[in-house]
Amino acid sequence: MEELLRKSAKEQSEAIRNKEVSAVELTKASLARIKNIDDKLGAFNSLTEETALNTAKQVDEKLAKGENLPLLAGVPLALKDNMNLVGSRTTASSKILENFVSPYNATVTEKLLHNLVPIVGKANLDEFAMGSSNENSAFKKVHNPWNLNKVPGGSSGGSAAAVSSCETALALGSDTGGSIRLPASFCGIVGMKPTYGIVSRYGLIAFASSLDQIGPFARTVEDAAMLLEVIAGYDYHDSTSLNRAVENYTAHLNNDIKGKKVGIIKDLMGEGLSDDVRKAVENAIETYKSLGAEIVEIDLPNIKYSIGIYYILATAECSSNLARFDGVKYGHRTENAQNLLEMYCKTRAEGFGDEVKRRIMLGTYALSSGYYDAYYKKAQQMRRLVTDDFVNAFKKADVLISPTCPNTAFDLGSKANDPLAMYLTDIATISANLAGIPGMSVPAGFDKDGMPIGLQILAPQLGETALFNFGYKFEQEHDYYKKQPKI
Numbered sequence: 001m002e003e004l005l006r007k008s009a010k011e012q013s014e015a016i017r018n019k020e021v022s023a024v025e026l027t028k029a030s031l032a033r034i035k036n037i038d039d040k041l042g043a044f045n046s047l048t049e050e051t052a053l054n055t056a057k058q059v060d061e062k063l064a065k066g067e068n069l070p071l072l073a074g075v076p077l078a079l080k081d082n083m084n085l086v087g088s089r090t091t092a093s094s095k096i097l098e099n100f101v102s103p104y105n106a107t108v109t110e111k112l113l114h115n116l117v118p119i120v121g122k123a124n125l126d127e128f129a130m131g132s133s134n135e136n137s138a139f140k141k142v143h144n145p146w147n148l149n150k151v152p153g154g155s156s157g158g159s160a161a162a163v164s165s166c167e168t169a170l171a172l173g174s175d176t177g178g179s180i181r182l183p184a185s186f187c188g189i190v191g192m193k194p195t196y197g198i199v200s201r202y203g204l205i206a207f208a209s210s211l212d213q214i215g216p217f218a219r220t221v222e223d224a225a226m227l228l229e230v231i232a233g234y235d236y237h238d239s240t241s242l243n244r245a246v247e248n249y250t251a252h253l254n255n256d257i258k259g260k261k262v263g264i265i266k267d268l269m270g271e272g273l274s275d276d277v278r279k280a281v282e283n284a285i286e287t288y289k290s291l292g293a294e295i296v297e298i299d300l301p302n303i304k305y306s307i308g309i310y311y312i313l314a315t316a317e318c319s320s321n322l323a324r325f326d327g328v329k330y331g332h333r334t335e336n337a338q339n340l341l342e343m344y345c346k347t348r349a350e351g352f353g354d355e356v357k358r359r360i361m362l363g364t365y366a367l368s369s370g371y372y373d374a375y376y377k378k379a380q381q382m383r384r385l386v387t388d389d390f391v392n393a394f395k396k397a398d399v400l401i402s403p404t405c406p407n408t409a410f411d412l413g414s415k416a417n418d419p420l421a422m423y424l425t426d427i428a429t430i431s432a433n434l435a436g437i438p439g440m441s442v443p444a445g446f447d448k449d450g451m452p453i454g455l456q457i458l459a460p461q462l463g464e465t466a467l468f469n470f471g472y473k474f475e476q477e478h479d480y481y482k483k484q485p486k487i
């Protein structure tokens with residue numbers, strides 16, 4: 001059974017259809033593996049065994065009746081614990097929501113259940129998805145399956161570790177500034193952030209609403225494309241959801257890329273890049289050349305401001321979004337308050353962790369009268385310039401490539417007390433969120449210590465098909481994605 005858990009989602013779904021294994025057996029095997037190894041990894045905040053087995057049973061019943069099964073039916077999946085699933089605790093890895101039970105399903109959850117994908121548990125994350133290492137979880141750290149002393153990346157560290165360690169073949173994460181792509185890169189798997197608006201955010205606990213986007217984790221590009229097909233689509237519950245038909249993302253994976261243009265983001269190939277990561281990207285350039293693509297150099301003059309822009313806009317938005325956690329409507333409420341104001345203050349002081357408090361304060365400051373024009377408005381103007389940089393870049397290239405991160409996974413604790421160093425981890429990923437474009441991290445080799453390296457591929461808005469095509473072509477030229485951590 002462990003052998004099957006190590007296979008791709010597509011292979012797992014085929015095994016179910018061919019009746020080599022039942023969906024219930026596979027789901028039980030996934031749950032057993034989690035129970036067996038997750039003490040070492042910390043990837044799950046909670047298991048949703050009953051829901052998962054119910055779904056799996058439905059798959060087996062349909063199969064027995066000879067009915068058609070939807071895509072990915074019966075393939076176990078981990079749901080990041082900031083997405084609602086009825087009856088499950090949805091904590092966002094925060095004490096303030098420690099005992100909050102979802103009263104409704106997120107739209108992505110509805111779609112997974114409708115497609116009969118068993119949700120085996122809720123994956124650990126940085127508190128409210130704020131972080132790059134998963135060390136900001138209020139409950140426990142996540143360990144990188146390739147080396148348990150290293151971080152898995154964040155904020156969707158639990159989702160990435162679950163897929164990398166073959167606890168599940170699939171997971172969902174959310175990406176506000178890189179939270180899918182960075183952990184995918186650190187854990188040696190595929191992680192993809194769709195165009196803003198492709199996937200509904202209804203039922204996702206909001207961090208920075210103009211940047212948040214849900215996306216797939218998988219061990220192959222094809223699996224990620226299949227999962228995006230399941231979760232994408234217009235939703236009237238989310239006013240930023242795009243009203244357009246879901247594309248067939250798997251249809252063009254193997255298209256010829258001869259004559260297509262791959263842009264190298266020069267601004268992300270400069271100082272601070274580790275030698276091994278640089279070599280991996282150079283190697284990727286050679287791969288694309290050998291596939292007949294033309295390589296062009298791209299300048300994104302404003303990308304150097306991305307981190308500054310992001311930490312004003314994201315904190316401003318989160319200071320507003322997190323105002324709802326006040327001890328009145330739901331979540332933790334302090335037990336020792338004498339009056340209403342004290343209740344608010346103590347509830348939030350007790351419920352939020354340091355990083356969340358830091359961001360709420362920064363964001364409130366940036367939005368306060370007198371500073372609004374200097375910070376928030378300026379950052380919005382700069383965001384437009386970053387977006388324009390990409391519009392210009394995509395006149396010259398079909399896709400852009402860069403490292404997903406200048407370095408590989410770092411040691412647990414090594415940046416935990418240095419927020420600025422932590423923020424810099426996202427230098428390559430943040431601008432895609434500012435511009436609303438899709439991006440993906442694909443396995444691109446290993447450093448001298450055997451830690452995975454990720455190649456980031458970016459495409460224009462709604463360019464998912466090209467993104468998957470270029471990701472797949474690269475993946476198929478190498479066997480990086482076949483190597484799995486020994487856990």
Ligand code: GLN
Pocket residue numbers: 129130131132154155174175176177178179180207314426
């Ligand atoms: N690491 C970034 C942050 O801390 C991005 C997080 C995310 O994408 N959710 O905000």
